[in-house]
Amino acid sequence: MYRERSAAPERATLAAGAAPASSPTAGIDLPAPAGEAEEWPGRRHVLDLDDFSAGEIARVLRTADAMKEILGRPIKQVPALRGLTVVTLFYEASTRTRVSFELAAKRLGADVVNVAAASSSVTKGESLLDTAHTLRALGADVLVMRHAEAGAPYVVAQHVGCMVLNAGDGWHAHPTQALLDLYTLRERLGRIAGRRVVIVGDILHSRVARSAVWGFTKLGAAVTLCGPPTLLPAGELPWPVAVEHDLDRALDGAEVVMALRLQRERQQAGLLPSLREYVRLYGLTAERLARAQPGAVVMHPGPMNEGVEIMPEVAYGAQSAIADQVTNGVAIRMALLYLLGGGAV
């Protein structure tokens, strides 16, 4: 077995008293490294991809390969995280991300508790930290957090002794989404470096876009952000990306097109004249997609507004990787839970 970590202190701590029936790596068949330099320097939290190295991303993706293999078995479960308690703490409604995390944790044998915290608990005086401290005291090892405000997982990571996995915070970050996007693309295209990626839509309010930009640029892809000026961050950007307001021009030569969900309230806020005009300028149609390279991969983080940012024939067409994104999400989240849980592989 390939081993480069000398110690797995977290796992040892977490498993104390739980006495797993088999070794932590039982049933996990990890492929050999593909040649990229990999690392996983004792990380305790996954909050954003801005502090990930390309080597850490490579480690996650390779680990996800092993997880995907498990998902293809008749019995889709291994006991790697037996005794680990994972709590999903969601302050925002979510179906796919929460279910994806829950399945990921269960596939690895962890105990999972789901907490749907109404945002009204804030007004009732229940603070985020109070809730997180309580969950920790109840035995939570990993908190998977979704919150409407940017930075909320950082507060918990700083003050509470749990490992924190960000499942989306405000406009800021959605690192597991970005990793599953990278994983899906690697499956489809092999290499990511040098690929021309277009992200189109409401960049300003999108945590998916922010994390995707970090992931793609760290792996060497050339990213173009596309949308109306009112839906792009104003002024100087912190990333090495291009900006293009004309979707047709942006798509010219693109190898990956990621459409983002448009919230309908953006029109009421005065950011858009009308949905109709948005569809006309930024809706991803089959004709538009034809401007990209043949076989360009179409992605969407979901949930989709079919007929708005993406047309059904594109979303369900041959170039679409959207269903794969959802499937791969479970493998990526398994990989992260496994690595956080001290997977010594």
Added chain:
Amino acid sequence: MTPPLTATLGTSLGGWAGPDGERRSTPARLLVVGGRLLDPAGGLDRFADLRLRDGRIAAIEPRLAADDDEVVLDARGCVVAPGFVDLHCHLGEPGYEDRETLATGTRAAAAGGFTTVCCMGDTNPRLDCGAEIAALRARAAAAGVVRVLPIGCVTRGREGSELAELGELAAAGAVAFSDDARPVRGSRLLRHALAYSAMLGRPVVEHAVDADLAEGGLVHEGPVATWLGLPGVPAAAEEIAVARAIALARLTGGRLHLAHLSTAGAVDQVRAAQAEGLAVTAEVTPHHLLLTADVVRAGPDRRPYDTSTRLDPPLRSAADAAALVAAVADGTIAAVATDHRPQRQVDKDCEYAYAAPGATALETALGAIMELVVAERLSLQAAVRALTSGPAAVFGLDAGRLAVGGPADLVVFDPDAAWTVEPTRFHSRGKSTPLAGRTLHGRVRATLVGGALVFSTEC
């Protein structure tokens, strides 16, 4: 022979003055020797001794010999300057004693070298009538260790709909009028406030922000806001409001003072208004001079989203900070004002968006400004001017200078002493500061109000 400073202070003066009016037990005869006297108002910058008698400055001479019964304060290696004047702080009382009290806030002021502080009227109840102003002054006289001058509300209840009784406020002792943290929303009302207050010789202090443009904003609009996914406040939100206020000052001939400027564009407008001869003044906080929005993302010993960086207005770009420093250097911005705004820790230990804006600042103001002096971005003379005669002139206060016959309000500070900001040691109840953990230069050794020692370091 001169006894060492600490021994002198410790034995003769008992260190701290208490909140019970202990400072009234002024030693009648005090001599400050060996310090570098720096009084920008009097054009004084030389080594000299000061004789204090009955709370006033009796003599300033190159060398003064101590009388037998005179207590000697050794200021060698230190700067002796007029006590600092803060035009903008929040002292909690009445109503928010869990954030600050007059006792703790004025001790914090004394520890920071301030001898006169002007407190905002966003209390509960508001300082929007003569009785509240009088009550605050009485409480401050009893519980405070430095001079406290209240700023009355511009509008009744700080609601922004009708003028408060500005004449009564002034008569009761309000030195200026402000609805700080709330810009006067209606341009017509701000016009009337400026016109009416001109008659009273008191400025209107405007928190200049276009509330509509700034709505929901938490940090400076720019790369850091984009990186962190936090809604931004564009510089234009301040520039628009400054332009409006200056236009109304021109229209009315009123006295306009702009609170805590944060943008280069606002500085340019103030400079132009002053060149035009308008009665427009401005202040800046030490934080906006020294720090930029970058600290919201990361800093020494700081994680992203550290709520101690949540200020109103937000910390801005390096270009903005440079323009603000230049404006203090050339006098366009007359005052460094602390905007000392203590918050409870529970109101800071939370999501960035829910964190109460504001930082504790009185005890770190000198250190922050001296960082600029040490970095040779600001002269010591300009720094001291912006803490003394500059602010005193803005509100027309009899303070901020060293003059024979004038009040013996002064600060003795070591300009070179390095120290590390440890909020747990603050006298203020508020422990949140974006400077926590930083090493600053410039340390207050002693603060005297009316000749009485209200602070000294025991080191």
